[in-house]
Amino acid sequence: MDVRPARPARFRVIVLAAVFAALQLANVTGRDSPDSKNYLSYALSLGGAGKHDAASLTIDYVCAGRASLARRDQSVDVLRFHAPSPTRRVFEECRSEQWRGVSKRLRAGQTSGHTVPFMSARFMRIFEARPGYPALLAPFVTVLGVKWGVWTSSVLVTVGGGVLAFLVLRTLRAPTVAALTGQALFYVLPCGTTAMRPMTEGLLLDLTLAALWGCALALEGRARAGSLLVGGSLAALFTVKHSQALFLGLCLTGACAVIGVRHGSARRPLRGLTPPLRVVGAVAAGAVVVTVLAARALRYPSESESLQDLLTGHFAVPDRTRPWPEFLHLEADFWVEWLRRELWEPFALAALAAGAWGVGRQRPDFAVLLLAGALTGVLNQAGHPDITIYGDRLIVLVWVLPVVGLPLLLEQALRPRARGLDAVPGPLRTDTRVTR
Template sequence: MKARSPRFWVLVLAAVFALLQLANVTGRDTPDTKNYLSYALSLRGESKHDAAAATIDYACAGKVAIAHRNHDVDVIRFHAASPDARVLEECRRDQWRGVSKRLAAGETAGHTVPFMPPRFMRIFEVRPGYPVLLVPFITVLGVTWGLWASAVVITVAGGVLAFLVLRSLRASTVTALTGQALFYVLPCGTTAMRPMTEGLLLTLTLAALWGCALVLEGRARAGTWLVGAALALLFTVKHSQALFLGLCLAGGCALLCLRRRRWSGPLRSLAVVGGCGAAATVLLARVLHYPSETESLQDLLTNHFARPDRVRVWPEFFHLQLNFWLEWLRRQLWEPLLPAALAAAAWGVLRRRPAFGVLLLAAAITGVLNQAGHPDINIWGDRLIVLVWLLPVVGLPLLLEEAAGPRPRAAGGTVPGPLRRDTEVAR
């Protein structure tokens, strides 16, 4: 590592990751991708019909790619005629059937193409952050390569932020690079590469954690501003994540202040920023008439408003919560990679950096809260709870550093680091 600067190895890891993603340029989209893409095309000035056409072409191209790959490895039909033309025709017919009816019925309000009922599309109308980010990419590179390139940029940025978080905690270069690599290879990277908001949620949450690390290392002003900016951007991407992260960071800072029996200093400022961010999120959501919590539950329990509204929505929701977490726990015990990774990472970060460990745990809990808001066991894997993987991304490298033995200490009891070389390492 001494032959090259840390920046060189960060770029190498990012470049290798980006090159590997060329193996899957299409076929990563989900049903939500259509809503975000049509939003971005509308922001670019496309008409509803043109936005629908481009979005449907992209979605169907993804289905064709997956069908083609499955066909090639089908042990019975691999030598039969390709299904590409049939899949493309069926996909376009199915997608246009619903869109054409809704457009003819006058459902042209908002930025998104009406792929679903207006109440459901309203949920995506209040998330402009990700579509705004997509606009320059799809304008310059087109829809397919624009979505791919934007996902690569978002994911690479997340890995770089994981590196910066660990370096700000005075971890070694190798340890920080390990965190960057873990972000790419764990479900964080896989999920961030899907054209949805989860990639931005991961990256912006890591930006907030970087701010927390800066605060704990003595750069309170820069760190506090970074946390505030991350919360503000999260509001535009998915305001519930801004609410959860603000509340959890404020709660973590409050616990640290209680432990130290001192309600002053940078931690108090960080708690105020988190609390104000959460309060501002709730207030702005009400002022802007964002869909309420009850509306979100109706969407969940009525299969995206395809059924009549439930009368006892909250009791049914809590009943579903109990069933969901019991089944989720059963599946985790069957394949206990996530629980083991979380336990090891929590041990590593709380031993090496206990103060930051509390804030890292607080950020990871937002993944649990996000999943609890949508207790659907079949909703595209574990993308809703993916934020809990930030704990292993940062905690596991610190655990490995602990296992490797203490770092050599410089004269005066200080540890050389990337930020303030005249301060003791935070314990």
């Protein structure tokens, strides 16, 4: 089956992406998080900048963003909106603060690696193990400069996520209107906002959706294309954030096993899988093994190091002597507080439930795979149970569930209208064996 959009559908995809990109001009700066400067300095280093130049460009970008936000906040402050602009003061104070720490560490000899030493060498090793996003960012900041290079790369990553959502839905034989709804949902839900920030989360969303697209292709019987997409996505994820590659590989392997048990038996789950899904399951399982071995061979920070980073506030205090009991205590408290906050404003829980219902009702086999992709967001958050981390970015991958599931929930209402709008020919199917 050819899932490439027909010309009218392709035009709508481009228009939707262009409208989203134009709206992002409202916030060109001020989107960075504390981690953004580490990735940006890495990208500048890949482009040939020395430590001092990379530090100067990164600090200026971060401080310009802070100054812009300060000015905007002041302009709507009921007591200070008529006061002089704080832009210059905030910029200079930020610049002085950032250079103070960087200069001290550079003088102390912390000059190895690609990143500028904004924090201790032990903490910066975490970012040295994530070259994927800086490698993507490097050509943009080299050609367009830091400000517009960061913005343009973020727009393209986010636009790509929406297009991938469209392709996943079209591969599942959803009408064009439903697929366009999925693209729009990616842009307007928190996944779009988070993907626009100069961090790894946008790429994590894109690569997870690419892997899910491969799974959808496998359900359609296209083993080669599906396995290549899944394997390529997991390989790319390793360069962006290797723990996420491990999570997705484990979850997709488990999902294939669940589908096998559903159609076969617990003793012989492989009999319940079509050959393409067997290949996808084998690729995902192989990726888990390769990820673990490669991370050890490259001496990437281990889970115990990540645990100490969490519990010591980025190594600001001595290591914990009993980290695991403290971690489990924090984990339990975190999820209680997280659930309390979500019940206070239950939009996210409602969207997740509706998405799960939609995909489970219309595409039960793919529902298992989609839930596996969403589960990686929960695992990522569980590995970092810190309620103060910048927004809900760590759990953002759960939003792939409503992005794909909600359009499928609306599919029955949309399908009569979609008959003249490039509906995919052929039966609407949940997998290669079952037709409705």
